[in-house]
Amino acid sequence: MTTTVHTSPASVRVYKQLIAAERQENDSFIERINPATGENTSRYERGTPEDARLAIAVAKKEFDEGTWPRLSGTERGRIILEWVRLIRQNADTLARIESEEAGKPLAEALADIETTAGLTEHAGMLATNVHGDYYCNLGSSEVGIAAREPVGVVGAIVAWNFPAVIYASKVPFALAAGCTVVAKPSELTSGTAIELSLLAYRAGVPETALSVLTGYGPEVGQPLAESTDVDLLSFTGSTATASLLSRVDRPFPQRLSLELGGKGATIVFADADLHEAVDGAMKGFCHNQGQVCTAGTRLLVEDSIADEFVSMLATRVASLSVGDPQDPSTDLGPLIDERQADRVRGFIDRARKDGARILPASNGAAATQLLPTFVHPVLVVGLAHDHEVFQEEIFGPVLSVITFASAEEAVALANGTTYGLANGVWTRDIRRAMKVAHSLRSGMVWINDVLSSPNALPFGGARGSGYGREKGSEGLNEFTQLKMITMQTEERVLKYPHTVG
Template sequence: MSVVRSYNHYIDGGPKKSLGQGVIARHSSAHGGHLADYAAGNQHDVDAAVAAARSAFNGEWGNSTGERRATILNRFADLLEANVEKLATIEAEEVGKPIRFARGEVMGAANLTRFAAALAWQLSGEAFTHLGPDKLGLVTREPCGVVGLITPWNFPLLTLFQKLPYALAAGCTVVLKPSEFTSGTSLEVAALATQAGVPAGVINVVTGTGDAVGSAIVAHPDVDLISFTGSTRVGKQILRAAADTVKKVALELGGKGANIVFADADIEAALDGVLLGFTFNQGQLCVAGSRLLVESSIAAAFVEQLAARAGRLRIGLPLNEDTDIASLIHQGHVESLVRHVKTAQEEGATLVAGGKRLGGEFENGFYMAPTVMTDVRPDMRLFRDEVFGPVLSVTTFDTADEAVSLANDTEYGLANGVWTKDIDKALTVSRCLRSGTVFVNTYLEGAPQMPLGGFKQSGLGRENGLEGLHEYTELKSTVIKTGSRAPVLGHTM
């Protein structure tokens, strides 16, 4: 067993002991071992972090050039890559995910940082020269100020870097609350940012629970924007709380994505994509393809092959290089998944594969085999609820219109997938799907340039892309009176 990692908050450029009492211990969801201890923060810690962030914003960082911010962000990306093994190991252990996927997330964070660095060079405005001979109009973007970032436990590093580098590129300063289950990488990258040249107070991390720390950040009168990734339930609470100070809120919330597989699809590719869509990160992702909508004529054969492939996935410890599926986040979560399966069976669904918590060699952890359930109707909870685990519901359709109707029959609208060789069908169906992202003949592929966000109750605003940078800016209109009339053509001055 490795040495237990012990952390304080990270405030004003370095570790800082908590002003509260208590420690949050993180134990492995894979084997039960003690991994790390985090400070249990409180309102006083948040006040200290916000004060440091405000001072840094009012000082050099809020007034720094795009060139300087870009240079520092690129150094930051270099350090992320240089520390890939350390960060990936912490991420894999604390989340319970396969380490080879965790490495990919570190490299993805570095790519997002480089993209944000490029955007820092080109944060532009507009000039309006047609307001009359004695007026000029300027529209400029300014950093919105101190931003509160609240990130989840499933992708603590990647979700952070869909926010942090854009906020820094815009000239904002940050107070971050990571999940109390997975705070390690957030604290480590804050130290790397300082090493890269980010000034003291620009990035501050306060660890603790949502009730003690998250709520204090949201309610703080000197925090100008909240960017939150997590459940729709908590997102609604944040919206209500933020109303008291009328601060900007950006939310990336839950999802109930559908993979629509038509009979004319490349079946091999669709099988791989659907499998990835509901098992990646043990199905613990908001853009999971947790619903399979499959054309009736191929449904039986497709599900049979899919269940067989799911059964061949390698279940193991997070740090094993050949692991495909590792552990779920905690005991309560795996118990919730088992209840969802039982409820679906009681409502008439058929269990085809999985459905139970794994014992034997996995009894000290929280493991569940990939689960496939057929005969799922739209009125069932499994069709409608965000289960957040490796559980797939299967529903059949006969026409494209029916498939679209089923896919849109949800309060969520984050991501969907379409599988067909017919490009006209792909484009038509994609236009009709009410989701912020549509994957065609692939799933879970993206790029830093592509905005991420949801329709309906899947959120507000966008991350990544130029839109991700604009989330952290305010628009200002400036009207300038020149003081004298411009000369009229044909007349001397």
């Protein structure tokens, strides 16, 4: 097994897969281009279906026969907390890799690594609290136990937009529950998954308990969905890909936990603090270049303040700095690659052709100095709610704007998509805020806040945004299953067949 990252003289990181078994390493690699510079930043070994099957076999053997699932929760928690110390110790290196591979501004990448450490820390603390329930009210001669046990082998498929954070929302929690894991990061951003896993080994996680596959979905992701030895598949990615996973030909259905796309609404009432709401709306669609599943990419603003609010927001958006992620003054870096940037520009161009106003006007002079992976943030104003910019997940810094006249209309507009991940409400009226929050068909709602995701609270969606939960105690329980155990405490009276006695 290779546990070394090789760095060439040109500072290109070369990553091998992490599989604790004898195997023939592949000569084929995936080249990762830094979307901000166009230069090669990483090379990942291109895994094969055989690699995936080998990693699954290693994980199954460790779960069936190895030490990790048989450690106490306290012992697992201690190892995971040592892992946290190593993550924080190596935060600068991890953030640089995240910034170069994903195009994030370095400050955001550093924040993501601290979030990664915090999630791992929370998982480590929860490891000691995995427990079942004891039932002593079943009668005088019987007791029952609802035992909570690790689900088994977990396949963890990680998306490219928050590589370290999404990894940490799955892998440490599965390990804390006593599962073994085969992780498959995106072929665009595999570096931090490898680096974090190497730190896990240093902390004491057995190499047989955690494997990392690098490569394309059909070659190393699909086998995780097809294998009957993978007991749970935790997937973060597009709704379209998740639909394919649910239709995989298997002898029996696979347990799935799906964190999918979103089309969040930011609802601004006339009584809101407009300066705070402008700041929240801007962060809601610009953070991480808009490549956020929980992004507030639809602005629903009460008609009496719409003109003022849109003008304030457009002015703020025009002041954002788009450029080099390594520059501390940069607010937005590039999108993940040119293909995604072209897709986003396509939505903007079609909206313009359909009569939308695009605000603010892009800075053409600045744009000519940037690679085609960069997209300036825009507001799309003047289209109906059934237009594609309101209905489809764009995954870029594009905010569609529409007005409403009542809370009931705002709720109907917000619920008028196939998604149900996160929405935001801005108002000083707490009663109205709570009523609207309970009426929104989404897994998460923010009131006078944006993109908040405390480690202790469950993260997940409804409808087309998936099912299952990450983070918090619910996120750990996602990697467990309940087993009913009953026991007679007195001599059993023979009752079958009924003619006995």
